[in-house]
Amino acid sequence: MVALAIVRTHNLVAVVMLSGIYSLVSAALFVILDAVDVAFTEAAVGAGISTILMLGTLALVGTEEHVVVKHRVVPVLVVLVTGAVLVYGTVDMPPFGAPHNPVHEHVAPRYLAETPERIGIPNVVTAVLASYRGYDTMGEVTVVFTAGVGVLLLLGRRRRRRDDPK
Amino acid sequence: MKHHAIIRIAAKFLIPPILLFALYVQFHGDFGPGGGFQAGVLFAVGFILYALMSGLSDAQHALPMSAVRICLASGVLIYAGVGVVCMVLGGRFLEYDVLAKDGHSGQHLGILLVELGVGITVFGVMVAVFYAFAGRSREADR
Amino acid sequence: MNFLGLFNYWLFIVLMMIGFYVVISSTNLVRKIIGLNIFQTSVFILYISMGKIDHGTAPILMDGDVVYSNPLPHVLILTAIVVGVATTSLGLALVVRIKEAYGTVDETEIHIQDPEF
Numbered sequence: 001m002v003a004l005a006i007v008r009t010h011n012l013v014a015v016v017m018l019s020g021i022y023s024l025v026s027a028a029l030f031v032i033l034d035a036v037d038v039a040f041t042e043a044a045v046g047a048g049i050s051t052i053l054m055l056g057t058l059a060l061v062g063t064e065e066h067v068v069v070k071h072r073v074v075p076v077l078v079v080l081v082t083g084a085v086l087v088y089g090t091v092d093m094p095p096f097g098a099p100h101n102p103v104h105e106h107v108a109p110r111y112l113a114e115t116p117e118r119i120g121i122p123n124v125v126t127a128v129l130a131s132y133r134g135y136d137t138m139g140e141v142t143v144v145f146t147a148g149v150g151v152l153l154l155l156g157r158r159r160r161r162r163d164d165p166k
Numbered sequence: 167m168k169h170h171a172i173i174r175i176a177a178k179f180l181i182p183p184i185l186l187f188a189l190y191v192q193f194h195g196d197f198g199p200g201g202g203f204q205a206g207v208l209f210a211v212g213f214i215l216y217a218l219m220s221g222l223s224d225a226q227h228a229l230p231m232s233a234v235r236i237c238l239a240s241g242v243l244i245y246a247g248v249g250v251v252c253m254v255l256g257g258r259f260l261e262y263d264v265l266a267k268d269g270h271s272g273q274h275l276g277i278l279l280v281e282l283g284v285g286i287t288v289f290g291v292m293v294a295v296f297y298a299f300a301g302r303s304r305e306a307d308r
Numbered sequence: 309m310n311f312l313g314l315f316n317y318w319l320f321i322v323l324m325m326i327g328f329y330v331v332i333s334s335t336n337l338v339r340k341i342i343g344l345n346i347f348q349t350s351v352f353i354l355y356i357s358m359g360k361i362d363h364g365t366a367p368i369l370m371d372g373d374v375v376y377s378n379p380l381p382h383v384l385i386l387t388a389i390v391v392g393v394a395t396t397s398l399g400l401a402l403v404v405r406i407k408e409a410y411g412t413v414d415e416t417e418i419h420i421q422d423p424e425f
Contacts, residue, residue, distance in 0.1 A: 019346075022346065026349050033356045035382045036199040037199045045390060045392075048211045049214075049292055052296065054338070061404060079332075083324075083325040124376070125199075126281070128379055137387060143395075144390060148287075152235075155302055203387065203390045298401065
């Protein structure tokens with residue numbers, strides 16, 4: 001498991017590379033699970049953009065982690081307890097891949113059945129994304145926009161101030 | 167990266183197909199996998215590759231920060247604008263049926279425009295964030 | 309009770325707990341953000357695996373009688389990934405500013421410099 005390697009490695013550049021590999025692996029998993037659109041996004045975003053951004057950050061903050069030997073019993077305990085509770089919670093969950101799970105009984109069949117007549121485009125994901133759930137997507141775009149503005153406010157300002165006296 | 171000839175030439179060959187593929191993904195999103203989010207990211211990746219290869223100043227010469235900021239805002243504006251146009255034409259907010267004579271081509275047009283808005287914003291945000299980080303590290307080198 | 313049918317949830321729990329462990333046990337802020345990313349991807353996997361239907365195919369309409377997987381989780385996660393990278397970059401920007409203010413990205417060292425924080 002790539003995720004386990006991330007926990008153990010101390011050099012942060014290696015950690016970033018591993019997280020890129022982790023993204024690619026999960027993209028392959030998404031293809032197996034029939035989510036081609038999502039896999040596409042994950043591969044482009046996870047393996048492309050975030051790796052570059054992480055490396056850019058590391059260039060600014062330094063790559064070597066200051067290794068502190070800490071008592072790691074408490075986090076392990078917390079994680080194990082939380083994991084056990086979650087596993088206990090899954091016992092009542094519907095089985096994987098069954099066609100009559102509650103998720104598939106709500107609005108999804110309507111989207112699949114209506115899309116050819118109402119929207120007339122074959123990719124249902126795009127139809128739901130842009131038309132049925134247009135409000136949601138607009139909200140998401142606004143969040144992306146706000147995050148971009150936030151980064152510019154945090155990182156873009158000082159340069160201008162330094163240029164001013166010249 | 168100015169002195170790595172192999173990387174530079176390989177990147178030169180790769181950038182046009184990446185940008186073309188991004189446009190294909192953008193406008194073919196109705197029929198195959200793809201859409202504004204992926205296309206914006208891919209276009210930004212192509213551009214960031216150019217910036218990594220030929221230096222930040224060249225990239226900012228090709229696409230200045232002010233243009234990126236305009237991209238950032240105009241995408242959201244296109245998205246919301248499509249909704250407002252729908253309202254003006256007598257539909258509800260983001261109800262694309264009224265954009266053309268029949269419902270199908272109206273929906274098609276609406277989705278295309280909205281995806282375009284999404285793509286522009288995502289591209290703008292990705293490039294802006296990259297500029298911000300890369301600009302910082304160049305400053306740190308000085 | 310078919311326990312094999314629940315393995316996708318367990319995979320998700322294992323990944324989520326690895327991410328959780330990274331977040332709460334490491335003191336380096338960049339590593340914390342990577343842990344949050346793992347956590348996030350585990351939730352994506354949960355959603356996508358819920359949308360899968362046996363013998364289904366990708367939800368791109370074709371002629372004939374075909375079973376499609378549920379497109380709704382795909383839509384939600386598609387946007388969540390892009391929003392996720394945008395918020396991650398915001399977090400990284402904050403880390404950069406913290407580095408400039410304190411000269412370190414290690415939590416304990418920040419505590420030593422600024423006990424009230």
